Amino acid sequence: MSVQLLLTILLGGVAALDATPVAQTLLSQPLVTGTLLAAIWGDWRTALEVAIVLQLLAASTVPVGARTPADYAVGGVVGVGTALVLNAGRPFPFTQDACALLGVLVGLVTATVGSAPLKWQRRLNEGLARWCEERLRLGDERALAAAQRAAVVLAFAVGVGYCAVCLGVAVVGLRELAGAESLKLAQAWRLAQPLWLGLGLAQILHAFVQRRLTRVAVFGAALIAAWLVSVVGSP
Amino acid sequence: MARVSGSDLARVAARTPLLQATWNYERQQGLGWAWCFAPVLERLYPDAAVRRQRLAEHTAYFNTQPTLASLALGAVANLEEQRAAGLTPEDDGVARVKTVLGSALAALGDRLFWFTLRPFAACLGVLLALGGSWTGAVALWVCYNAVHLTLRYRGVAWGYRQGPAVLGQGLRERLERMVRSLSLLGAALVGVVVAALLVPGGEPQSLTFQATLAGGLALGLLTAQHARPSPTQHALGVGALCLAAVWFR
Numbered sequence: 001m002s003v004q005l006l007l008t009i010l011l012g013g014v015a016a017l018d019a020t021p022v023a024q025t026l027l028s029q030p031l032v033t034g035t036l037l038a039a040i041w042g043d044w045r046t047a048l049e050v051a052i053v054l055q056l057l058a059a060s061t062v063p064v065g066a067r068t069p070a071d072y073a074v075g076g077v078v079g080v081g082t083a084l085v086l087n088a089g090r091p092f093p094f095t096q097d098a099c100a101l102l103g104v105l106v107g108l109v110t111a112t113v114g115s116a117p118l119k120w121q122r123r124l125n126e127g128l129a130r131w132c133e134e135r136l137r138l139g140d141e142r143a144l145a146a147a148q149r150a151a152v153v154l155a156f157a158v159g160v161g162y163c164a165v166c167l168g169v170a171v172v173g174l175r176e177l178a179g180a181e182s183l184k185l186a187q188a189w190r191l192a193q194p195l196w197l198g199l200g201l202a203q204i205l206h207a208f209v210q211r212r213l214t215r216v217a218v219f220g221a222a223l224i225a226a227w228l229v230s231v232v233g234s235p
Numbered sequence: 236m237a238r239v240s241g242s243d244l245a246r247v248a249a250r251t252p253l254l255q256a257t258w259n260y261e262r263q264q265g266l267g268w269a270w271c272f273a274p275v276l277e278r279l280y281p282d283a284a285v286r287r288q289r290l291a292e293h294t295a296y297f298n299t300q301p302t303l304a305s306l307a308l309g310a311v312a313n314l315e316e317q318r319a320a321g322l323t324p325e326d327d328g329v330a331r332v333k334t335v336l337g338s339a340l341a342a343l344g345d346r347l348f349w350f351t352l353r354p355f356a357a358c359l360g361v362l363l364a365l366g367g368s369w370t371g372a373v374a375l376w377v378c379y380n381a382v383h384l385t386l387r388y389r390g391v392a393w394g395y396r397q398g399p400a401v402l403g404q405g406l407r408e409r410l411e412r413m414v415r416s417l418s419l420l421g422a423a424l425v426g427v428v429v430a431a432l433l434v435p436g437g438e439p440q441s442l443t444f445q446a447t448l449a450g451g452l453a454l455g456l457l458t459a460q461h462a463r464p465s466p467t468q469h470a471l472g473v474g475a476l477c478l479a480a481v482w483f484r
Contacts, residue, residue: 002454007459023252024301026379031360035372044302044367052361055375059357060351060459060466064411070467099475108471125259129266129294132257136291139283144290151257192477194444196470197432198451199458203466204354206459208421215422222426230434 003084007040009164012077016159020063020118021152030054030076030107037077041084046096050083050103051076053193056200057108060207068122071114072107074163079107081163082170086178098178099186101192106170114162121158125151152163236320237279239312239395246274247312248391251305263298268308268333275312279319289315295330299337300344305387307336309394310401332399339402343410351414352382355421362428365435382413 015028026032034051038044058072083103087096128147135143178185208216254267272293280286298308314332319324325331356378364371394401429452433445440448451473458469 011329020258021256023254024255025383026356026376029357029360029375031357031364031375032372035364035369035395039369044327044369048364048367048371051366055357055361057466057470059354060344062353070465078351096242105474108467108474112467114449120272122259125257126261129257129262129415132266133291133294136287136294136387139287141273141283141287141290144266144273147266148253148256148270152253154257185478188474188477188481190443191447191480194432194448195451195454195473195477198453199455199466199473201358201429202452202455203459204358205422205452206456207354208418208425210418215419218419219422221427222423223430224426226427226430227434230430230437231439233437 004040005167007111008037008077008081008084009160009167010110011036011040012074012081012163013160015073016071016162017152017156019071021155022117028076028082030058033073034080035177037084040175041088043084043087045052046083046087046100046103047191048079049096049100050080053104053196053200054079054107054111055076056197056204058111059200060203061111067117068118070111071118071162072111074114074159074166075107075111077163078110078166078170079103080175081167082106085167085171086174090182092182094186095178095182097189098182098194101185101189102170102174102178104192104196105107106166106174110162110166110170113166117162121154124154128154237281237316239275239278239316241392243274243278243396244309244312244391247271247308248305250274251301251308251387251391254301254304262294262296264301264304265294265297268297268304269293271304271308272311272315275315279315290332297333297337299341300348302348302383302387303340303344303390305390306394306401306406307333307340309391310336310397310399311394312391313395313398334473336399336402343402343407347414348383349415351417351421352379355417355424358421358424358428362424362431365428365431393406 011033015033018028030051034054038047041047054072054076058076061069061072063069080103083099086102087099090099116126127148132143132147142185170199205219209219251273254264254271257266258264259293269290273290276286279383296354311333314323314329318329329354356375359378360371360375362371363374432448433440454469458466
């Protein structure tokens with residue numbers, strides 16, 4: 001358990017790195033981190049249910065220009081991690097649903113609040129940049145590499161710290177609720193899950209369609225064709 | 236006359252993943268740009284004082300889509316080579332080309348990567364993950380990085396060969412065509428995902444599920460018309476409403 005928790009928190013740091021400071025390979029996307037957490041915790045159903053919802057909502061959050069977007073990198077890890085920790089040792093499907101609901105909500109709150117530590121980190125980078133320019137003026141070319149290293153360490157530390165705090169607060173605060181009110185929470189999940197999936201898919205569809213009727217027609221045709229294949233194609 | 240070699244360009248490409256490491260509100264990618272560009276300056280300016288001056292100038296404000304920044308790095312390496320050889324008459328020519336390329340690449344790159352390829356890869360991943368498979372995450376990662384890593388690592392050499400005209404008609408048209416094709420395929424993919432949610436494995440979901448999914452789609456299409464509140468805030472509101480509906484029923 002403690003090794004799994006440690007790996008979860010470290011993954012939060014890695015995701016925070018991948019999101020902006022290093023590489024941007026989408027390793028930080030909730031579906032990827034959620035799948036890794038599923039392998040770490042051995043609970044595929046809970047992890048993927050939460051990861052899919054968060055992934056669809058994350059896909060329409062874009063890091064354009066100077067905007068600080070919601071932090072779905074750490075939010076995804078904390079959301080899936082919370083659901084997995086709360087569900088550990090609970091065998092019933094309805095408790096899985098209850099934990100999935102809490103996981104998605106915690107993930108969304110973590111992502112929303114997460115823009116604050118990101119802004120703080122970027123302000124610290126301003127100081128780092130000024131220090132580096134000063135050192136360059138004094139003839140120290142190595143300052144550039146030192147600034148890059150410091151920024152990477154800072155981003156990892158902020159990611160790990162924020163992930164640990166959010167995961168700790170969520171698990172301690174929600175453990176009782178997940179046990180005592182699992183039936184009500186499971187009912188709420190059955191209502192909220194399709195709404196969230198629809199909301200995320202519509203945002204993505206809107207980005208693809210861009211008010212072009214041809215693309216709306218392609219969407220409709222693909223939906224009907226896939227629906228027919230699913231219904232008629234199965235015995 | 237010193238010339239930028241293939242190994243210098245490879246070193247620049249190897250540094251591009253850290254372009255945004257020191258991203259900040261003042262200079263944005265400025266410091267990261269200077270870090271990536273340093274191997275070119277080391278080659279072109281053996282005099283340490285001149286090199287440091289050029290390095291300091293390259294820490295100025297710069298921002299673009301991070302993947303396509305590779306093309307700008309290559310193009311500016313070409314221009315810096317001409318400047319070092321005394322072929323570029325104006326001192327601020329490099330800075331002007333950086334500004335123009337940054338804006339043009341951002342406009343195209345944001346549409347290609349953030350508004351098209353990333354949602355497309357996400358949909359593909361979700362479609363596969365709906366069956367409970369790990370392959371969804373792999374598909375998402377591979378689909379995105381097939382384009383992202385190719386452009387990131389090969390883009391520096393392409394940019395160097397083309398120079399400031401790197402975003403000429405040829406490349407721009409190819410990337411625009413990719414945006415259009417992915418948008419069309421993406422619209423079809425969303426349709427397939429919706430069908431997979433309605434009839435998973437050939438078994439229709441309950442009417443309640445189908446109705447709430449349709450409600451979510453309608454709500455999403457309505458809210459997508461406005462940037463604020465964000466989809467995340469809408470999702471939080473939906474979650475709170477569902478909890479309230481169950482609790483106070």
